[in-house]
Each structure stands twice: as structure tokens, then as C-alpha cells.
Amino acid sequence: MVMYSLESHFKSVCDAHPHLKLLESQWRFDEELISKALQNVSAMFPHYSRHDASHSRQIIVNIERMLGKKVQYLTATDTWLIMEAAYNHDVGMVVTSKQLQDMDTAEFDVYVSDIISQPSHPLRGFAEDWVKERARLPTGADSHVFFSQYTQLVAEWFRRKHPQNSAKVVRNPVDEIGLNSPRNELLPKRLFGILAEVCRVHGESFQQVMNLPFAEAGMASEDCHPRYVACLLRMADLLDLDDNRFCPVMINMCGGGLPGVSHSHLEKHHSIKHFRLDAERIEVESECPSPASYEIAFEWFGWLTSEYYNQTQFWDRIVPSQGLGNLPTLATPVVTIKEPFLILEQGKKPNFKIDQDAVLDLLRSTGLYSSKFDSIREVMQNAVDASLIAAWLENKTEILRLSPIDRGMQSILDAYEIKVEIEHDNSKFLIFRVSDKGTGVDFETLKYMLEVGSSSKNKPKRKIIEEMPAWYRPSGNFGIGLQSLYLISDRFKIRTKSRLTHEALSIDFSKKKEKSVVIKKLSPTSVSYGTEIEIIVKVKKFPKSISLESWDKSDSLSVKLNEYDFTQPNSDLR
Numbered sequence: 001m002v003m004y005s006l007e008s009h010f011k012s013v014c015d016a017h018p019h020l021k022l023l024e025s026q027w028r029f030d031e032e033l034i035s036k037a038l039q040n041v042s043a044m045f046p047h048y049s050r051h052d053a054s055h056s057r058q059i060i061v062n063i064e065r066m067l068g069k070k071v072q073y074l075t076a077t078d079t080w081l082i083m084e085a086a087y088n089h090d091v092g093m094v095v096t097s098k099q100l101q102d103m104d105t106a107e108f109d110v111y112v113s114d115i116i117s118q119p120s121h122p123l124r125g126f127a128e129d130w131v132k133e134r135a136r137l138p139t140g141a142d143s144h145v146f147f148s149q150y151t152q153l154v155a156e157w158f159r160r161k162h163p164q165n166s167a168k169v170v171r172n173p174v175d176e177i178g179l180n181s182p183r184n185e186l187l188p189k190r191l192f193g194i195l196a197e198v199c200r201v202h203g204e205s206f207q208q209v210m211n212l213p214f215a216e217a218g219m220a221s222e223d224c225h226p227r228y229v230a231c232l233l234r235m236a237d238l239l240d241l242d243d244n245r246f247c248p249v250m251i252n253m254c255g256g257g258l259p260g261v262s263h264s265h266l267e268k269h270h271s272i273k274h275f276r277l278d279a280e281r282i283e284v285e286s287e288c289p290s291p292a293s294y295e296i297a298f299e300w301f302g303w304l305t306s307e308y309y310n311q312t313q314f315w316d317r318i319v320p321s322q323g324l325g326n327l328p329t330l331a332t333p334v335v336t337i338k339e340p341f342l343i344l345e346q347g348k349k350p351n352f353k354i355d356q357d358a359v360l361d362l363l364r365s366t367g368l369y370s371s372k373f374d375s376i377r378e379v380m381q382n383a384v385d386a387s388l389i390a391a392w393l394e395n396k397t398e399i400l401r402l403s404p405i406d407r408g409m410q411s412i413l414d415a416y417e418i419k420v421e422i423e424h425d426n427s428k429f430l431i432f433r434v435s436d437k438g439t440g441v442d443f444e445t446l447k448y449m450l451e452v453g454s455s456s457k458n459k460p461k462r463k464i465i466e467e468m469p470a471w472y473r474p475s476g477n478f479g480i481g482l483q484s485l486y487l488i489s490d491r492f493k494i495r496t497k498s499r500l501t502h503e504a505l506s507i508d509f510s511k512k513k514e515k516s517v518v519i520k521k522l523s524p525t526s527v528s529y530g531t532e533i534e535i536i537v538k539v540k541k542f543p544k545s546i547s548l549e550s551w552d553k554s555d556s557l558s559v560k561l562n563e564y565d566f567t568q569p570n571s572d573l574r
Contacts, residue, residue, distance in 0.1 A: 004071040006060055006079055013076040019220040022186050023080045029182050034087040037094055037179050042250050044095045045155050047148075047262040049245035049269065051090045059086040062236035066328055068279030073323035077218030081195055081229045089199045089233060092165030094177050095158050099165065103154070111157055119490075120511070122260060123153055152259055163203030170196040191218075198230045202237060206310040209234070214317065225320040231311050235327070238304045239277060241284060243270045260292065267293035268300065278328065282308075285334040291518045294337045301333035342505070342519040344447050375484035379434050379533055380420065382482075385474030386438025386531060387416040389461075390499055392468055393439070404471050430539050435532035441505065442498035449482055450517065485535055486511050492535040497527040 014024040035053035045051065063082060064071060074082070102108060115127040126149040129135040137146050158165070165176075170192055173179035183192070194216055201208045209230050218224035246266050251258060258266060267289055274285035284301070288294040308330045311318060315326060337343055392399060395412050402409045416437045423431040441449065448458045465473055485492050490511040497504040504522035 004064055004069055006064055009071050010079040017220045020076045023219055033181055041093045046250045047258050050247055051093055056087040058240045059236040062239045063232050065277045070324050075222040077224035084195050085198045085233050088170050089166055089202045091169045092162035096177050163200050167196040167200035194226050198226055201230050202233050228318050228320055231318050234307055241272050245269045264292040264296045268297045280328055282328050283331045287336050289338050297335045340521045342521055375487050383418045383434050383436040387436050388474045390438040391416050430537045432535045437530040440498035440530055441496040442501040442503045489535050489537050494533050496531040497529050499529050
């Protein structure tokens with residue numbers, strides 16, 4: 001098998017012209033110098049995947065795989081740009097004291113405020129302390145927690161800025177990070193400006209890529225093609241997917257373990273079970289161990305698919321020559337999840353199919369709910385409806401002979417009792433639990449539950465209800481009530497077993513975007529038929545005492561307080 005190397009091609013082409021040898025000399029210096037500089041990325045990003053020279057080399061390998069024998073059609077200047085961009089595109093993640101001055105800007109203050117505005121953000125508490133100047137370094141082992149949170153806060157800020165910072169380093173390597181890359185008049189400064197723009201747009205929108213020049217004068221008599229180089233870099237970067245991206249030593253530097261998002265990225269890389277990348281075809285399949293890694297992989301493959309689509313749509317305005325041909329064909333990336341977790345539709349994250357905040361605003365504004373706790377009434381109504389359907393399915397013949405006031409009707413329904421429990425866990429939470437012995441929720445029904453307002457589309461259920469006598473039919477539609485629980489709770493969960501399919505499921509709902517809906521398959525023998533829904537409601541503690549600045553036993557407030565008894569239904573402080 002013939003191996004096509006950018007390095008070998010570059011050397012052979014440069015040997016043909018003395019001006020091109022200048023490019024080769026520059027590359028020899030930069031390969032060594034930038035590799036050393038990238039070793040410092042881990043100082044601020046120990047919880048990230050590798051962004052050192054190993055990542056740069058893998059990008060070059062990925063481009064070699066995508067091009068195959070077409071490598072020979074690259075100009076020396078394009079090859080130089082590709083290799084330099086592979087090493088320089090993440091050099092903006094080297095954070096020096098000069099870059100840290102950005103933390104004194106209004107832009108950084110907005111970034112911290114944005115974190116504070118997200119109730120579910122893992123750094124919200126630290127960000128609040130930061131703004132109030134309470135983020136103080138503790139002593140002992142707790143100091144590591146402080147450093148970990150500080151590092152995460154600052155790292156995310158510089159991650160967002162690193163494409164722009166990489167461009168700054170390329171233009172002024174010594175001033176920005178002390179990188180002594182040799183620059184002189186033998187190579188046009190314009191070429192480094194082109195390289196800087198290629199590095200900048202690797203993290204920008206595709207429109208920014210298309211704003212780069214199609215062609216520029218290169219070294220000697222050849223041209224270079226910034227737009228094409230930028231596209232190769234973006235594809236190769238997205239395709240660095242294998243399971244060696246995380247360094248075990250760096251993971252141990254994190255002490256208490258990787259932050260949640262980083263751990264999900266680690267699982268994403270470890271979940272790759274099939275990967276093909278060559279000049280003909282790109283194929284990738286992933287089997288994720290958790291819902292969090294499934295969502296990360298799904299999102300990553302979405303970026304890959306979008307980038308591929310954009311490039312192929314404009315390929316005639318990107319590729320320099322016919323000899324370089326087309327991109328390899330991208331097969332639709334496949335993302336699955338390991339049992340016991342389940343997904344509803346291949347390639348789609350389980351979640352409500354309308355915007356949660358929008359529907360909650362709608363519920364409040366329309367008066368559909370006079371109180372936010374009306375959502376509990378709907379949960380109880382759903383339990384009643386499910387119980388009525390279950391009783392019908394198992395006692396259809398007998399129910400048809402009865403009337404609503406027959407004692408036999410009560411005897412049938414007694415077998416489908418609904419239990420309501422309220423529990424206090426000695427903290428600031430109430431646990432509200434409704435359990436029934438109704439129909440339960442199967443996999444297909446769950447799809448309708450998550451598509452708000454689509455209960456009427458559930459044809460099997462609708463057919464069952466239409467067979468019932470008018471006086472017996474359930475009154476509610478399961479769907480909007482489930483969504484409305486976010487009015488009172490950020491999280492709730494369901495354990496259920498279907499009487500129709502005998503499937504048993506555990507479904508966790510969270511308003512936090514990174515958790516969405518988590519579905520687990522349970523052993524049918526571990527769950528009884530029906531549904532149990534548990535809602536965790538945050539409540540304010542009742543004060544143990546009330547302090548008053550003055551106390552006059554004769555004033556009206558004192559009299560009322562002395563007579564007040566909260567256990568009496570007519571007791572009133574008005």
C-alpha cells in the first residue's frame with residue numbers, strides 16, 4: 001500500500017526551487033518551536049482532550065487520509081499552510097500573563113454574568129462568589145476544589161477566544177506568547193497574515209471561511225488557496241475522534257475527576273466503535289455509555305454533517321484544481337446508546353418537542369392554570385384516566401352491562417387504586433408521589449407524551465377510548481400536564497410498566513438542558529403494572545420564630561398572634 005505524506009511531498013516540491021526552500025526552513029523551525037509551546041496548553045486545560053502536538057499531527061494524518069494520492073497536486077505553499085495551520089490553530093490556548101489581562105475587561109464580566117443567569121450551570125456558585133469578591137482561596141485539600149473551579153471558569157473563557165488568539169500569535173508570536181519563530185523579509189509577511197486568517201476561521205461560521213480569498217500568490221511562481229486550506233483544517237479537526245484524545249496523566253491532574261462535560265467528551269471518544277477515513281469514504285459509528293455522552297456525540301456529528309454539507313455545496317468555489325477532486329463521501333454518522341438506556345428515535349435526543357420556556361410562558365399567560373400547582377391536579381387526572389382504561393381493557397364485557405351507579409362498577413375500580421403520598425426529606429424539598437395501577441407507559445406512548453399536545457395523535461389509545469360508553473370515557477389527555485410540571489419542579493421521574501406491551505421503563509426529566517430526558521429499560525419483573533410519578537418540589541422553610549422590634553400585648557397584632565392556631569381551618573390573621 002502506498003502511503004501519501006504531506007511532509008514527503010512538501011520536501012520533494014521544495015527541492016525543486018530555491019525560493020520554496022525558504023518555506024521548508026520556516027516549517028522546520030516552527031514544527032519544533034510550536035510543539036514546545038503547545039505543551040503549555042495543559043496548564044490551563046488539564047480537563048480537556050489533548051491539544052498538543054499529537055493533535056496537530058493527527059490533523060495532518062487526517063488530511064493525508066482524505067486526499068490520498070491527490071496530495072501530489074498540492075502546491076508547496078498550500079502544503080506549508082496546511083502543516084503550519086495544523087500546528088498553529090490551537091496555539092491560542094497557551095495562556096500567558098498577557099492574555100490574563102482580558103479578565104479585567106467588561107467582556108469577561110458579561111461572560112461571568114451569563115454563567116450566573118443559568119441556574120443549572122455547574123460553575124454558577126463560583127461565578128456568584130467571583131462577582132461578590134468572595135472567591136477566596138481556602139487552606140488544605142479544599143484549595144484544590146477552588147483551583148479546579150477557577151481553572152474551569154478561565155479555561156472556558158479562553159477556549160471561546162482561542163481562534164482569535166491563535167491568529168494574534170501567528171502575526172506576532174514573540175509579543176503574544178514569547179514564541180521565537182524566525183521571521184524575516186525572505187518570506188512575505190502577507191503569507192503569515194493568510195495563515196493567521198486560516199487559524200482564526202477554524203472556529204468561526206462557514207460564511208467566514210467563504211470570505212477568505214479563493215487564491216493568493218504563493219512562493220516562487222505558484223499560488224496558494226486559503227479557502228481550501230481552511231476547509232481541510234476544519235474537516236480534519238472534527239474528524240480527530242479516536243479514543244486517544246485524553247491523556248491519563250492530565251486526567252489525574254484534575255484531582256476530583258473530570259468535570260461533567262469533559263467526562264462526557266471522554267466517553268464520546270471512547271464510544272467510537274467504527275471509523276473509516278480515506279479518499280473515498282468517511283464512516284463513523286458510536287455506541288455511547290450514557291445519555292450525556294450520547295448528546296455530546298450527537299451534537300458533534302451534527303457539526304461534522306453540517307460542515308460537510310456546507311463544503312460540498314460550495315466545493316466549486318473552494319477546490320483549487322480538478323486534480324484535487326471532491327471530498328470523500330460522508331456516510332450518515334450513527335449514534336446509539338448502550339442498554340439499559342434507550343432513545344426514542346435514532347439520532348435524536350429524547351426531549352420535549354417544543355421549547356419548554358415558551359410553553360410555560362403560554363400556560364401562565366392564557367390562564368389555563370390559575371395556580372402553578374394545578375399541574376399536580378393534571379397528574380392525578382392522568383392517573384385516573386390510565387386506571388379507567390386499564391379497568392376497561394380487563395373488564396370490558398362486564399362494564400358494558402353496568403351503569404355508573406352500580407355497586408359492581410365500584411367493585412371493579414377498587415382493584416385500580418391510586419395512591420398519593422407527600423414526603424418531606426428534612427431539607428428544602430417536598431417529594432410528591434402519585435402511583436396508579438393503570439395502563440402504564442410503553443415506548444411508543446412515550447413518544448406522544450414528549451410531543452406536547454399530540455395525545456390526540458395516539459391512534460391506538462384513541463381507538464380504545466372510542467369503544468367505551470360515553471359515561472365511562474376518561475376526560476384528560478396526557479401531555480400538556482407533564483410539561484407543566486416544570487412550573488413547580490426542575491426535575492421529576494417516572495417508573496412505569498405497560499399492561500399492553502409489558503415494557504418497564506424509568507424516565508428522568510430535568511429542566512437542565514444537558515440532562516433533558518433520560519430513559520432506562522428496567523427488568524419487567526422489578527416493576528408492577530401502572531405508573532409512579534415522583535415530583536421533587538423546592539419549598540421555603542416555615543420560620544421557627546418571628547422577631548418584632550417592639551411588643552405590646554395590647555395591640556391588635558399581638559392579640560391576633562396569641563389567638564392564631566394554624567391547625568384550625570377558620571383561624572385567620574387578617
